[in-house]
Amino acid sequence: MSSNAPRIGMLGGTFDPIHHGHLRSAVEARETLGLDRLHMIPAPKPPLRGEPQVSAEQRLALLKLGIADTPGLHADDRELRRAGPSYSIDTLIELREEYGQQARLVMIIGFDAFLRLPQWHRAQELFAHAHLAVMARPGYATPWPDELTELVGAREVEQADSLMHRPSGGVMMLTLPSQMAISATYIRQRLGEGKSTRYLLPKAVEEAIRAEGFYRHFASRGE
Structure with missing residues (x-):
């Protein structure tokens, strides 16, 4: 066991588009867990969501604008370079190989995604490569399904200190201070209706979306 081992986080998502809720959660999760670096991917x-309205490359560009110079956050394009569906297990294996x-x-996920964990690709293998930190989400207090409890x-x-005693295999419920209830669906709807999204998105992201004409037609696809 090495007390000087790097602490690395992975936060995946569609980021369709990236907004202040995503970014504030990333900053607070990094601080709470004491992460050296958080890969936002x-x-x-x-696999378990509908097709995003904006291309992955465009969403990555918006993510980079949103992160800007925020310490410890990294916009990671590895899943864009991989053919086929985006499976978290493949990304965790890559990160494990890179960091040792x-x-x-x-791996940081929201509570709604956590409830679907048993349906994830090779779900049981996730714990061999990483810990799981589950972010509480406003409005979600659903009991765990039996298969999730078993998993x-x-x-x-x-x-967090208990989680970091070993390289992988633990689960921690992560209650963040802000819990900003901002929905990407709500943002897409407002953009599609030509309404203001000020203070929901970083200014640079909002300006890029409007300049490129993204989300002019609202699609209710889920978060």
Whole structure:
């Protein structure tokens, strides 16, 4: 066990578009977990979601604008360079190979995604490569399905220090201070209706969206 092992996070999503809720959650998750670096990874073809309205390359460009010079956050394009669906297990394997076996690797997901974890591709293997930090989401207090309870087993810990005692295999519920209830669906709807999105998005992201004409036609695709 190495106390100096790097602490690396992975936060995937469609980021369709990236907004202040995503970014504030990323900053607070990094601080809470003491991460050295948090990879924010756009998914080009999410297996359990509908097709994003804007291309993966365009969403990556918006993500980079949103992150700007925020310390510790990194816009990662690896899933755009991979053929086929975006499976988290493949990304975790790559990150594990890059950072080494002693790195503390944490995959951060929302509670709604966590409830669907048993349906994920090779879900049981995730814990061999990373910890799981589950962000509470406003309005979600759903009991765990039986198959999720079985999958998690006795992996849950309550504190980040306990999670970081080993490289992978733990689960932690992550209650962030802000819990900003901003929905990408709501933003797309407002953009499609020509309404203001000020203070929902970073200014640079909002300006780029309007300059490129993204989201002019609202599609209710989910977050």
